[in-house]
Amino acid sequence: MNQEAALKKDIGLSVAMSIVIGTVIGSGIFMKPGSVLEYTGDSSLALLAWALGGLITLAGGLTIAEVATQIPKTGGLYVYMEEVYGKLFGYLSGWVQTVIYGPAVIGALGLYFGSLIANLFSLEKQWAPWIGIATVLFLTIVNNLGTKYGGFVQNIFTLGKLIPIALIAIFGITNGNEQILSSPSGSVAEISMGAAILATLFAYDGWLMVGFVAGEMKNPGKTLPKAIIGGILIVMVAYLSVNIALLHILPASQIVNLGENSAASAATVLFGPLGGKLIAVGIAVSIFGCLNGKILTIPRVPFAMAERNQLPFANIFSKVSEKHGTPVAATYLQVVIAIFMMIVTNPDYLSEMAIFAVYIFYIFAFYAVFKLRKRNKGKKRVYSVPLFPIVPVFAILGSVYIVGSTIFSDPFDSLTATLITAAGLPLYYWLHWGESSNNNKNASIEVK
DSSP states (O other), rough: HHHHHHHHHOOOHHHHHHHHHHHHHHHHHHHHHHHHHOOOOOOHHHHHHHHHHHHHHHOOOOOOHHHOOOOOOOHHHHHHHHHHHHHHHHHHHHHHHIIIIIHHHHHHHHHHHHHHHHHTTOOOOHHHHHHHHHHHHHHHHHHOOOOHHHHHHHHHHHHTTTHHHHHHHHHHHHHOOOTTTTOOOOOSOOHHHHHHHHHHHHHTTTTGGGGGGGGGGHHHHHHHHHHHHHHHHHHHHHHHHHHHHHHHOOOHHHHHGGGGGGHHHHHHHHHHHHHHHHHHHHHHHHHHHHHHHHHHHHHHHHHHHHHTTOOOTHHHOOOOOOOSSSHHHHHHHHHHHHHHHHHOOOOHHHHHHHHHHHHHHHHHHHHHHHHHHHHTTOOSOOOOTTTTHHHHHHHHHHHHHHHHHHHHHHHHHHEEEEHHHHHHHHHHHHHHHHHHHHHHHHHHHHHH
């Protein structure tokens, strides 16, 4: 609590909004347009999916902001679950972030980056995953040398992600001549709006970070909602503009066929081979920066769990390097799982599994605002979600729709993610059984 109280309240609206934009925009806007088109089968529905994904994100961000201001502790979703629903729920959310969400996000970004670099330098496709794995290992070493080095890389690459978005959006919308609306994707896959929105949510992912800085804002009650609304609306406009631009440059069916290389191909059409390569470099910079940010932050969840003795070999994973001050073992745990995932599957599968798994807990996080209002009835809040209860209900219903439609459209993969989640239960009880046994032994010794 003393640490939280000592945080300097230096963050104003512009910085808070830049945090929102910086943590959300990454690889998804460049990698996911083809997937969304494939799932919807039509460009109009694809644009609708991007808009709905943004609205769900906006509602979720506004709701979590109230939860964050009522639980001003470091740890995000892991802490919210524990504070509102108890240790078991907190543990399960941390377990899912440790063994599914975190590694899958790192793995997906690494594979997307490898694919883009292989395409940029006209390398054979089989080189793509190895480039991705090498990049993940390189950034792991950089971040383990010290947070200042990872933060330095992050600062350099934050601006780079905005350049290709702006250029593709502006020049694509003004210079394209393809049909934008009602353009068929040519996909033979079964149409699933839920799967399409799920794909967009990977692009919008990162919004949960906005509540982490509430304790450092000058006036969180006013600044936080404005930053969330303004930041996510800017992201929505950027994402919709890029998708409209891509559809104006390339036929929808070609975007599907090109997959993660569609944005780079569109840039080549707009700016020629050299200009296209420069934009592709900008896209690679965006993904590289996003990947660095995930490797910098994601291992903090297993580290926090190990500190609470909620992982096997907790004494190893809770260690901080004396020389560099970083959670080296927890970072390598995430990266080893991520590399295994990169070898056995593809980035689209990883990104969608990650979002599906974490959104199960997002539903409970959104509902937490109702429980906290009941628990803290009569207490003054520094921030209240606007249009309560409409906004949190929309966030909950939207998330339930995503999770439910994914279960029906892809039951095997949904079951796999659910079983991995459930696999954490026996581990939880085993760890706590050991604690109980030790406590009982200590009690009996004291009695004697």
